[in-house]
Amino acid sequence: MTIRRTHWICILPLAGVLGVGALAAVTPVSIESNEQIFEIPKGTWARRMAGDTVEILPDEIRLTLGVRDILVLKNSDDVPQMFGPTLMMPGQSFRLPFEMASEYQFACTAHASGQMTIIVEPFPSTPWARLRWRVLEVMRTEVLQEVKA
């Protein structure tokens, strides 16, 4: 049985997608830094005073044990800011490590809901978990870029 050229056009991209998926599932998860950094840029307070809606922290932050399990908050503005669970002085940073997979709720006046949720997921040790982590990582990066924009 011969495979027609038109069939190859369908088979090759599918094989490519499956190959990339398999590679994403098999390759061990590692990144350069375990830190998930959020920063209040200089001038944020002035922008808020001018009526701009400035969202720095998303309502929900997802971290992964052993991969990205340290939350870093930085206040680069000129005034003290309530950021995440705590009050931070200008130029101050706060580094919060997590060692247990769980859902953490923090009071946060920076959010309209008054609450911030941090979900710490277990280390992706199985192929399926690695694949899922990588897909979520791409989505998460896009969400963070939207928040920054």
Added chain:
Amino acid sequence: MRSRRRFPFDRNSRVVNAAFLLLFSCLLYGGNAGALEEPAMKAGVFSPARVAPDFSLAASDGSELNLQRFRGKVVALGFGFTSCPDVCPITLAVLAQARRKLGELKEDLQVVYVTVDPDRDDAERMRNYLAAFDPTFIGGTGTEEQLAAVREEYGIMAKKTVYGKDYGFSHSSFTYLIDRQGKLRALMTYGHTAEDFANDFGILLQE
């Protein structure tokens, strides 16, 4: 005919020596790198640390409560109320357990618990409540305005919720760690074990 296999390293002893030297160096560097690392705190750490805002409240032992009097000690500063059904008793029990784990160093640790419920938590009530966990714990109370000012300095949230004739509070549940120099060094979120607290107290006490 059996060929006699020569041990491959014989011919390249210099290469082998160099490889072992490199491996040994790596191991040595790795070991030193680990030894030079600062002990890791379990709490969230502020950088740079700022001086913990001081206050003047009524202490549960009848004296004036401020942070200056504890300079030279490590202070665990928490906020809550004596009628709290879960978070406060758990936190205080964990702090008491952590303190016991410190051995002789426990004398240099002071737990300070500031109420968010001044209507019910007077000095006597706080003293009796805290003594059930550890008689060295000191409570702080005052007027609503005084306590609100302290909460603002520390970014503490406290929201009153009325249930029929009773009421409670939703409040920040973390504990601040203040070092011997009076600097606000770290924030331990709710849910950590006594071992975690003892680890961080130990690090701060041995500085």
